[in-house]
Amino acid sequence: MVRSASNRLLPPVVSGGAVRRPRLALAVGTALVAELIATTSLATSPATASPAAAATTSGALSAHGPVPGTIFVTNAGANGGGTGPGSITLYRPGATGDARPEVVITKGIDQPGGMVLDTSGDLWVANETGTVVEYSKADLSKPSPVPTVSISYGAGGLAFDPLGDLWADNGTTVVEFTKAQLAKSGSPKPVVTITPNDNCSIAFDPSGDMWLGSSDDTVSEWAKSELTKSGTPSPNVTVSSSGLEEPCKPTFDRSGDLWAGNYQGSSVVEFTKAELARSGSPAPAVVISSPPIIEPGDVALDTSGDLWVPASDSNTVVEFKKSQLVKSGSPAPASTITGPATGLNWPWAVAIEP
Numbered sequence: 313m314v315r316s317a318s319n320r321l322l323p324p325v326v327s328g329g330a331v332r333r334p335r336l337a338l339a340v341g342t343a344l345v346a347e348l349i350a351t352t353s354l355a356t357s358p359a360t361a362s363p364a365a366a367a368t369t370s371g372a373l374s375a376h377g378p379v380p381g382t383i384f385v386t387n388a389g390a391n392g393g394g395t396g397p398g399s400i401t402l403y404r405p406g407a408t409g410d411a412r413p414e415v416v417i418t419k420g421i422d423q424p425g426g427m428v429l430d431t432s433g434d435l436w437v438a439n440e441t442g443t444v445v446e447y448s449k450a451d452l453s454k455p456s457p458v459p460t461v462s463i464s465y466g467a468g469g470l471a472f473d474p475l476g477d478l479w480a481d482n483g484t485t486v487v488e489f490t491k492a493q494l495a496k497s498g499s500p501k502p503v504v505t506i507t508p509n510d511n512c513s514i515a516f517d518p519s520g521d522m523w524l525g526s527s528d529d530t531v532s533e534w535a536k537s538e539l540t541k542s543g544t545p546s547p548n549v550t551v552s553s554s555g556l557e558e559p560c561k562p563t564f565d566r567s568g569d570l571w572a573g574n575y576q577g578s579s580v581v582e583f584t585k586a587e588l589a590r591s592g593s594p595a596p597a598v599v600i601s602s603p604p605i606i607e608p609g610d611v612a613l614d615t616s617g618d619l620w621v622p623a624s625d626s627n628t629v630v631e632f633k634k635s636q637l638v639k640s641g642s643p644a645p646a647s648t649i650t651g652p653a654t655g656l657n658w659p660w661a662v663a664i665e666p
Contacts, residue, residue, distance in 0.1 A: 373453040380666060385661070385662050389657050397423060398658075399417060401417075415452060440467065443462050443464060445463075461496060463493075471516055481511055488503050529558060532550045553581075553595060570582065614666075622660055630648050
C-alpha cells in the first residue's frame with residue numbers, strides 16, 4: 313500500500329516487529345474522477361463516512377456469527393489515504409449502493425492490511441503497526457467485537473496453509489506460526505522465516521504451494537517442500553508478464569487459475585493453471601479493467617466463483633459475476649458498494665463468508 317514519489321510501491325520499514333509504511337496520498341486526476349462519478353455515482357470520501365453510527369441488524373448475522381455471503385472489508389484508513397486508524401466493516405449478503413455496514417470493528421484495529429477467515433469462521437487481521445488479531449465468529453455478531461487473540465507481529469498480509477498454520481508477510485520476510493501458537497495471545501517465535509525478496513501479499517494454491525504477489529511486477533511460487541525450514545529459497549516459478557503491475561494477494565479459483573489485482577495498473581488479471589506451470593511472461597488470459605477499479609488491493613472469489621475487488625483509490629468495493637469473467641473487457645459491476653453510509657475508508661482487502 314506504499315508508493316514512492318515515482319508512484320511505485322515501496323517495501324515497508326520493519327522496526328521493532330512492526331511494519332512502518334509512509335502514508336499514501338490520493339492521486340486521481342480530474343477527468344478520471346468525473347468518469348467515476350458518472351459511471352458509479354461516487355460522490356463521497358473517507359472523511360464523510362460515519363461507520364460509528366451504523367446500526368447492527370440481522371441481515372448479515374445470526375446468533376452464531378456472520379451468515380454465508382457476508383462481505384468483510386479492511387479499511388486501511390490513514391495508512392492508505394483515508395482518515396484515522398482504519399476499521400473492518402461487515403455487509404449483508406447482496407449489499408450494494410450506499411449500504412450501511414452491519415458491524416464495524418475498531419477495537420484492536422490499527423492500520424489493517426490483509427485478513428483471512430479460518431476454517432472455524434474466525435477472522436484474522438494483520439495490523440501493520442505490530443499485531444495480528446483474531447475475532448471469534450460468535451463475537452462477530454456483536455456491535456463492537458474485541459480481539460480474542462493478539463499476536464505481536466506487524467504484517468501486511470495473511471494466509472493459512474492446508475495444515476491450518478498461519479503465514480504472515482511484512483514486505484521483506486514471510487513467517488509461519490503454528491496452529492498451537494495461535495491458541496493464545498503473546499509473542500511467539502515464528503517456526504519458519506523465509507526472505508523471498510520484496511513481496512506484497514501471500515496466498516496458497518490448492519496444492520499447498522505458496523504464491524506471492526510483488527511490487528516488482530511478478531507473482532512467484534514456492535513449493536510446500538521448500539517451506540519447512542528458514543532460509544532464502546529460490547522460487548520454482550516466477551511469472552513476469554507485462555500484464556502485471558504491482559500485483560497484490562493472488563487468489564485461486566476452483567480450476568487452479570490465479571487472479572490478482574494490479575495495484576498500479578488498476579485492473580484485475582487471470583492466469584491459467586497451464587500458464588503458471590513454468591516461469592515466463594505469458595499474457596493474462598483475462599484482464600478486467602472496469603472504471604471503478606482504481607488501485608485494487610487483495611481480491612477474493614466467493615463460493616459461486618464471483619470476483620470481489622476492493623478499489624482503494626475510488627473508495628469502492630465491486631463484484632463481478634463468474635459469467636462476466638470469461639473474457640477481457642470493462643463489464644459493469646454486478647454490485648457496487650460505495651457512498652457515505654458505507655464506512656469505507658481506503659478499502660484494501662475483501663473476504664466473503666463461505
